[in-house]
Amino acid sequence: MKTIITFIIVFGVLVIVHEFGHFFFAKRSGILVREFAIGMGPKLIAHQAKDGTTYTLRLLPIGGYVRMAGMGEEEAELPPGLPLSVELNADGAVTKINTSKKIQLTNSIPMELVRHDLEDELTITGFVNGDESEAITYPVLHDATIIEADGTEIRIAPTDVQFQSAKLWQRMLTNFAGPMNNFILAILLFVLLAFMRGGTPITDTNQLGSVIADGVAEKAGLQTADKVVSIDGKRIATWEDLAMTVSENPEKDLDFVVNRNGQTLEMTVTPRAEKSGNQTVGKLDISVPMKTGLTDKIFGGVTEAVDSSLRIFKALGSLFTGFSLNKLGGPVMMFQMSSQAADAGLTTVIALMAMLSMNLGIINLIPIPALDGGKLVLNVLEGVRGKPLSQEKEGILTFIGFGLLMVLMVLVTWNDIQRFFF
Template identity: 55%
Template sequence: MIITIITFIIVFGILVLVHEYGHYFFAKRAGILVREFSIGMGPKIWWKRKNGTTYTIRILPLGGYVRLAGADDEDQDELKPGTPLTIQLNDRHEVTSINASDKTTLFQGIPLQLVDCDLEDELWIKGYVNGDESEVKLYHVNHDAMIIERDGTEVQIAPRDVQFQSASLPARMMTNFAGAMNNFILSLVVFVILGFTLAGVPTNSNQLGKVNDNSVAAKAGLASGDRITKVNDTKISDWTDLSTSISSHPGKQVTITYQRDGKSRQTKLTPKAIERNHQKVGQIGIMEETATSFAARINFGWQQFVQAGTLIFSVLGHMVTHGFSLNDLGGPVAIYAGTSQATALGVNGVLNFLALLSINLGIVNLLPIPALDGGKLLLNIIEAIIRRPIPEKAEGIVTMIGFLILLTLMILVTWNDIQRYFIR
C-alpha cells in the first residue's frame, strides 16, 4: 500500500506539473503575469518567490493550478474599505508590499486602515495611518508591488498591462491549449521510453515470431518467420487481423494460408478454446514478431499513442450515442486503484499507466465544457467570430455554471469509485 501511495503521488504530481507548466510557459511568453504556480491543493507547506511568480507546494497532492493575472483570481486579493493593512515603502515612498494577513508582519510596516485603492490602472492606495481618521493619506503603488493575502500567500499585484485579457487573442488561445498539449507530449514521450525498456517491440505485422513447442500452430507445421496471408477466406495484413481471426474461431477448424521462402502454402488447424474475460476465444500458441531497431522502438511509441487516443475518442463517442454511466468515468479514487494494478506490473506497468492517463487528461480537458480548457478555447473562438471580447460578467456566469456542474459530477464519480473499488 505504501508503494502504491507513493507511486500515486508521483504519477499524479507529474501529470499536474506537466499540464500546468504548459499554461505557465506560454503565459510567460505572452507577457501575462503568472502570480502563483501551485502543486497540490489546500494549505501550503512550502513556497518560494522568483521572477514575479510565487511557487507553492500544498498539502493535498490532488491537482494544482497556475494563477494568471486577471483570470479567475480577482476575488482572492480584493481589498475592501475598512480592511486593516500594513504597507511597506521604498526610498521613493512607493508601496512595495501590502499585507492583508494577520499571519505575518512586515518589517517597519506602516499600519493603514483602507479607504480605497486602485491596483490595476492608476496604482494607488489611500487610508488612515496609525488610526488617525482626521487625514486620508494617498500612496503610489509600485508596478511590481507584492500583496500578502489573507491566507498568508505572497503574490505580485496584477496591473492591467500584465493581465490575461491584455494579451492578444492567439496568445490567450495558446495559453489555454498548452496544458493539454503538454499532456499529449508527455504521453508520446513516455510511450517511446516504454518502447526502449522492452527487450523487443511488437511490429504488428502478419509475420510470426515465436511458435510455442507442441502448440496447435507447431503441430500444423507453422514456424517462426512464416507470413500469414489468409485465415479461411479472410485476408490478413497485420497482427491485429490475425489475432482477431484466430480468436473468433474457438474449437473450429480453419484453413491457414501462409508464405515461406517466397512460396504460398496452406495448412488446417483447430484453435484451442480458452476462456478470457468470461468469453471463449481461440488460441494456437503463436507470438507476435518483435523488433529491436531504434526506428521500430520510436514507431512503437507513436503507434501506442495513436491507439490510446483512438480508444479514448471511441469511448467518448459511445457515451454520446448510447448515453453515459458513472462507471464510464473515473476520478482520483479510480486512478489510485489503477495505480495499484500498474504498480504490481513493475516499472513498465507504471509507465504505461502514466502515458494513458496523460493523453486521457489532455483529451478530456479539451472538451468544450465551461471551466475546462476546452470551454475557455470555445469562448476564445466565439470572441474571434464576433470580433469583440465577451463581456466579463457573461463569461464569469458561464464559467461558474460549468464549475458547479463539474464539481457535482466529481463528487458523484468519486462516490461511485469508492463503491466500485472499496465497498464490496
C-alpha cells in the same frame, strides 16, 4: 502504499505538465504568473523568483496549478476595514502589502484599509496607526507584492500584465498550451514504451513473433516466424485474428495450418487457460512480431499515440449515442487503474500515464466553459465579434460550466465507488 505512490506520481505528472504549458506560454506572452504551485492545499514552502512568480510546494501531493494575473477567481480579497500593514521605500511608495497575521514586517506601517486600486491607479488608502481622522493615500509600485492570509507572497497584478491585456492569439495559445503539453507527453511516453518493449508491434500480419521456450506453442511444434494460415478452417490474416481465436478457446484442441518457409504444415495446438479479470482466456506463449529499427520505434510510438487518441474520440462519440456513467471514470477509477498498473510493473505504469495524458488533453479541449476548450471558444467568439464578452458574462458561463462539471464528477465518483467497492 505502492498504489498510492503510483497514483500520486501519475496524477501529479499529468497535471503539472498540463499547468506548465499554461505557465510557459503565459510568461512568453507577457502575462504575470503570480504563482506556480506543486500540490494542493496549505503552503509548505514558497520562493518568489526575480521573474515575479512565486513558486510554492503545497501539502497535498496531487497535481498543481497556475495563478495568472487577471483571472478573477485568483485575486485576493481586500475588503474595506481590513487590518493590514504596508512597507514603503525611500520615496514613500508601497513595496509590500501584508494582509497575513502569520507574518510581521519590521519596518511596516499598520493600516485599516479604506480603498485600493492595484490595477490602474496603483494606490492604497487607509487609516494609519489607528488615526481615523484622516485617510492617507500611498502610491503603490508596479512590482509591489502582497502577502496573503496564508503567508504566500505574490506580485500585485496591474492591468498591463493581466491575461486580457495580451493579444488574442497569445491568449489562445496560452489556453491551448495545457492540452498541447499533455499530447506531447503522451507521444514521448508512447515512443519510450516502444524502446522499452524493444520495438513496435506488427499487427497486420499472421506471422508469429518469439515463441517462448517450453511454452504451449513450442511444445505443439510452432516456431518463430511461422505464418498461421488458418485455425479450425477459419482464415487468419492479422495478429488480431490470431489473438482473438486463441483467446476464445482456452484448453480446446485447435487445428492449425501453418506456412513455414513455403512449406504447409498441420498441427494441433491447445491454448492454456489463464485468468484475465473475471474471464478465462486462452494463451499460446508467443509474442507479437516486432519492428526493431530506430525509426520504427519512433514512428511506432507516434502511431500508437494517434491510435490512442482515436479510441478516446470513439469513446466520447459513444456517449452521445448511448450515455452511461459506466463509460466514464473519475479519481476512483484512476486509483484502481493505478493499482493494477503498479502490480504489473513499470512498463504498464508508463502505458497508463501515456493513455491518461492523451485523455486529459482531449477532455480539456471539450468546448465546455471552465475547460480550456470552453475558453478557446470564447477566444474565437471574441475574434468574430471584435471584442470580448464582458467579465460578468464570462464569469457566469464559467460558473455554470464549473457547476455542471462538479455535478458530473460527483455522479461519476459515486458510480465508481459502487462499481469497485460494492
